[in-house]
Amino acid sequence: MRDKIRKIIPVAGLLILIVLFSLTTGGKFFTWRNLQNIVMQASIALVAAVGTVFVMAHNNLDFSLGGACALSSVLAYLCSGGNLWLFIILAIVFGVCCGLFSAVVHIYGRVPAFMGGLCLMFAGRGIAQTASASRNMMVTKAVALNNFWVFLAVVAVVFGVGYFIFNFTKVGKFQKLIGTNPKATELSGVSVDKYKAIAFVISGVTLGIASTLALSRSLAVTGNTGLNLETDVLLALSLGGIAMAGGSATRIRSAIIGVLTYYILNNGMLLWGMNPDYVDIVKAVFFLATVSISIDRSEYDLIA
């Protein structure tokens, strides 16, 4: 019963927020424009979160997202010379390179993935800030992509493909196996390192797509591109009830539930006209309440 409640809470939290804001914003929440806003604002984090789920499923954390987004955007811009279509392809290529970097550091360096991710985060941010200080990196043609239907299509495809790979292919199933028991998985003849690397590559692909979506929102690559992306994604996934230790309890739906919850909360509080000094406090309380109910504590039982 307790386990059922724990699983229901993220969805219930999302539904409660939707009902709450629908009833208390004088109809502003349920306008077509506002729902478009929510979808477009959540898309970047949602796309990045889909890839991150693969990494978290095998019990790793990817802290590189923001810096890697900045780095892949800068490199894609410099190599594409501002050509939009080339930028899109190169952003994915460099996103994959960032994922491979984390994988190599983790697998061959035997360093926890979050450490490699932190390095990439700082290095990526530093390179992006250095590059943007010496030139304007604008791609004004990207304004054509800043469209609700484009964003919706990208999200649908990324989530759909991610859902399929995660649940119906061995790439996804092995991530959960590794997260549950890496030793047993290895003894079963599964190449743990290979499948971990594939997870980072998938995360890199989604990161590259997220970089393109970010460009279409900002029209420029700057030192602040992808700022706080890793925080947004990890917070959202936590709100979505993702299993922090990975394994078989990991569900890709945590991405869509968590990201929507996070952005609807932000949106609703602004529609309320809440005093900005209290916004972060309310977010923290909501986050703490949701996560403390929905988190899977079975991994901590031995500590207790």
Add this chain to the structure above:
Amino acid sequence: MKKVLAIVLAVMMMLAFAACSGSDKPADGGQEGGSNVRHKIGMIWYGNTDPMGGTFYAWANHAAELLNVELVWHLGDYTTEAELAACEQMISAGCEGIYFIPMDTAANLQLGNACKDAGVYWAVSNRDILDEDIKAACYANPYMVTHIWDASYDLAKNMVKVLADQGVKKVCMISGDPKDAMMVDRNKGFTDGCKEYGIEILGTFQTETDAKVITDGVNNFLTLYPDVQGILAVSGTAGCGEAIISTLEGSGREAGSIKVATFDTFDGNKEAFEKGWLAANCGGYTSECLVAFLALVNRVQGNITTDGPFKLHLSPIIISSAEEMDIFSQYVDNPEIQLYSDEDIKGMVSANCDEAYYQGVLDNWTIDFVKKAVGK
């Protein structure tokens, strides 16, 4: 799979419901004119904890109360993407005007387009628009109310004049990034000012934020050009102002034998004035935020209608003595001090306010205005 399908269906239902739910217009929408209608303005602001951020936050809230305007604040947005998200949410919240400082040039275009699509007025301040195509697109946007930027070129020339008036004939210059529009203006203002006032530039090096480069560079100046009488610096932030003064103090030269003119206020500038090292310093950008905000309120309330945006510029306050520095420190960028009276504020929201009027308000932003406002 069933759960996912359920979620997808629920989302589709939400979208369908929303699509059929009618108008997106604000409930009290429309530009009905007059102040009886309580209009709503969205304020995208970087923060309210530093002197300038806190001061404008206090000034705008006070003005809003006075003018019967409701403000919706969104703090802490440092990217175009975040500003755009805030802008879209504010439009959904029924805001009829959006004020922001664009985080980069593209922000003007993106937020401007969002406002145009929604029929919402918008105003910007504190930044020039670097890209000519974007500037043209923004100026063609019928909902843009103001574009206010810092008049760095004229300010730089005026700072050179202060040195010239003190008898300085030979200077060294710390220049800024030639690709940064604001720094280009400052560089050019200094060089043109030196030509105009007959001052020779002995040497130059470039940095805006690296205090160590400043220390080494100023030491080099003193060694290479022993007859240097003044130093011009495009930036005093990030420890640069302090580095210039401390290097001069450690040089063994007589206090005040070299005069410094620098942008941006910094710690210890009052003492530097008292000792004679500092001849001119500048700061104070809050008034352009207020003017942009009030012009926006004026347009939203329907008091004025024009064909294009008001294109205005502000010269930050030049400070040229320890006494002025003292006044500046106490009263400028202090959230407790309302430098503009209630009558001033009401005067800036009326049918009589045109571009020349607002430019006049900005031109009046001097240390003498501050002294008068606080009764000094």
